[in-house]
Amino acid sequence: MTAQTAKLPIWQTVRDAYRLVFGHFGGMWKAALIPTSLYVVLLGLIGYHQVATAESADADGAEANVLLLVAVLAAIVVLVPFLSQWHRVSLLGPEREPPRIRFRFGVRELRFLGHCLLLILIGCTIVLLPLLALVMSGGGEFAFIVGVGLALVMLYVIARLGLMLPATAMDRRTGLVDAWTRSKGNGVRIAVALFLAELPWRILNTIVETIAEQTGTVGLSLLYATVTVFTTIIGLAILASVLAVAYKTLAGLPEAVRTAV
């Protein structure tokens, strides 16, 4: 708690997060193996369903939306054990917490899932509700500008409350107030660190997506899907590491594990 007012070093946090992921790349994939496999199966099922419904004339958009929502929720559930394990690896270090091929879904993972859902719902509430009200009142072009502003606010709030995730992975009792207090004075720094860490993967995804869309071949679409899976998993691991490093810097951990990174 002594480091609570310390300023989070942005570049060092991003560098530490990348070092954690790429310095233990094999270990990261060990931890991600089963969740990623399930994620790929899930994506395959969604793709199959989309192709099947696209052929039928009565394909309804509402059904597609419900399916998308279910798919997103299932993807979160499937990836939670990996994210929880990777938070622990980032906080304790691979020596103390060696990454394992496993799919553990106990109380810790359930709490982690709950906190993930809480963050998603808070993020959606910040952006979607005001935007929906604005669009329904007819403010079409203005809605775009407001949308960008709300997205920035969402990033800031999620960055501050995101410190709940590493705390949960370490089985510490945490909540909104706890995360907000710990991140006091560092919200923008955490948000910028998350943004910078995620940026290269976003750019890579956009480039591959653009190429796949413009050429439109099946092979490139498959390549895009494969690249997306890899970049999603690596991107999530880096974001988890950024939050873990930020948590360690701001909240501190017992002396025995402080030297992990």
Place this chain on the structure above:
Amino acid sequence: MTLLLLLLLVVAPIVLGGVLGALAWPRRPRFGRAAGALTAALVGAYLFWATGGLSLLTGANQGTEVALGSIRDQCRALRAAIIDNCRGAPGPDFAQQCTRNRAVFIAECVSRRHVAAMP
């Protein structure tokens, strides 16, 4: 079927809201549960109202199938236009058109449940 819908649309979100509320305020779980359930109920009610769920439930849309069908066709046409405008947009005019069409699409089609899939 009605009971199942009631469970899915009303009871489940409120229970989930309560559980998440308790996670959000671990030091005061009872307050967290109540606040979470209340927030879920309020947000759910707002979304239900904003997306035209109320009229669907009260049957206000019954008997307007023909009109709805034609709006659906318009929305599908608009969706196709958005795909044309937005993918590989070659200039600012196209991007502007894309943004405008998207806004109209959300207001006229998505939020009124005529066509829910946003391209």
